Amino acid sequence: MFAVVRTGGKQYRVHPGDKIVVEKLDGNAGDKVTLGDVLLAGDGGNLQKTDGLTVAAEIVAQAKADKVTVFKKRRRHNYRRKKGHRQQHTILKIVAIGDHKHVPSKAEGAEKKAAPAKADAAPAKRAAKSEEPTVKGEKAPGGDVTGTPTANPAPSDAKTAGAVKPAAKKPAASKAEGAAAPKAKAESGSTKNAAPAKGAAKKAPKGK
Numbered sequence: 001m002f003a004v005v006r007t008g009g010k011q012y013r014v015h016p017g018d019k020i021v022v023e024k025l026d027g028n029a030g031d032k033v034t035l036g037d038v039l040l041a042g043d044g045g046n047l048q049k050t051d052g053l054t055v056a057a058e059i060v061a062q063a064k065a066d067k068v069t070v071f072k073k074r075r076r077h078n079y080r081r082k083k084g085h086r087q088q089h090t091i092l093k094i095v096a097i098g099d100h101k102h103v104p105s106k107a108e109g110a111e112k113k114a115a116p117a118k119a120d121a122a123p124a125k126r127a128a129k130s131e132e133p134t135v136k137g138e139k140a141p142g143g144d145v146t147g148t149p150t151a152n153p154a155p156s157d158a159k160t161a162g163a164v165k166p167a168a169k170k171p172a173a174s175k176a177e178g179a180a181a182p183k184a185k186a187e188s189g190s191t192k193n194a195a196p197a198k199g200a201a202k203k204a205p206k207g208k
Contacts, residue, residue, distance in 0.1 A: 001015070001016065001041070001042070001043045001097050001098070001100040002014065002015050002041070002042060002043075002097070003038050003040065003041040003042075003050075003053070003055055003097045004038070004039045004040040004041070005035045005037060005038050005039065005055050006037045006039055007022050007023065007025070007035055007037065008022050008023025008024075008025075009023070010022070010023070011039065014055065014094045014097070015094065015097075016094055016095070016096055016097055016100055016101060016102035016103075017093070017094060017102040017103075017104075018093070018094045019060065019091060019092065019093050019094075020091075020092050020094070021063075021089050021090070021091055021092075022089065022090055022092055023087075023088075023089065023090070024062075024088040024089065024090055025059070025090040025092075027059045027090075028059065028062070029059055029060060029061050029062070030058065030059065031058070031059045032056065032057070032058055032059075032095075033056075033057045033058070033059060033092065034054050034055070034056055034057070035054065035055040035056075035057060036054050036055075038050045038053045038054065038055060041053055041097065041098070043100075053097070053098050054098070055094060055096070055097050055098075056094075056095045056096045056097075057092040057093060057094050057095055058092065058093045058095050059090060059091070059092060060091040060092065060093050061090075061091045062088070062089075062090055062091075063088075063089050063090070063091060064086040064087065064088055064089065065086055065087040065088075065089055066086070067084050067085070067086050068084070068085045068086070068087075069082065069083075069084055070082070070083045070084070070085060071083075
């Protein structure tokens with residue numbers, strides 16, 4: 001069965017079990033609402049009288065629409081106004097139209113049964129995780145470190161650790177060796193292949 005109802009200045013075609021978004025209605029989630037302004041009703045191709053016919057609904061939630069930006073401008077008058085608006089809505093679930101009530105389908109019934117089963121399984125999983133043995137140094141499911149900390153292998157005492165011996169200093173060179181070193185360097189350098197100086201005088205050409 002279907003019906004056409006009017007609420008908030010708008011018309012909606014509904015069936016038992018449908019969810020619709022209408023203009024703001026007073027009430028909280030779970031409250032019952034009766035829509036009495038029924039314009040049309042029928043079952044298939046057969047129309048029915050709407051005298052005294054009402055549509056029973058349940059409030060699912062109170063919500064808001066997407067934000068709308070309202071901007072006004074008058075050119076050459078330095079006039080600009082910007083505002084934001086979110087229309088308030090109410091989500092309804094149609095429970096019954098007159099005497100025709102909503103019959104839940106098999107899929108809806110299975111979902112309702114599965115939901116409590118999942119809720120009961122959660123504590124069991126938590127208990128199983130808490131009973132699992134943990135390795136030293138690893139974090140437990142709760143985030144706390146389990147196990148006893150190992151001793152610090154690095155010795156704190158300098159005697160047990162062994163003091164590092166300083167590097168042996170090279171013996172200082174004697175004065176005689178120090179004087180001989182520059183001479184050796186000077187002798188090692190050869191000047192045979194050195195380029196002539198720029199200011200050197202050119203040799204006179206040989207006479208014929």
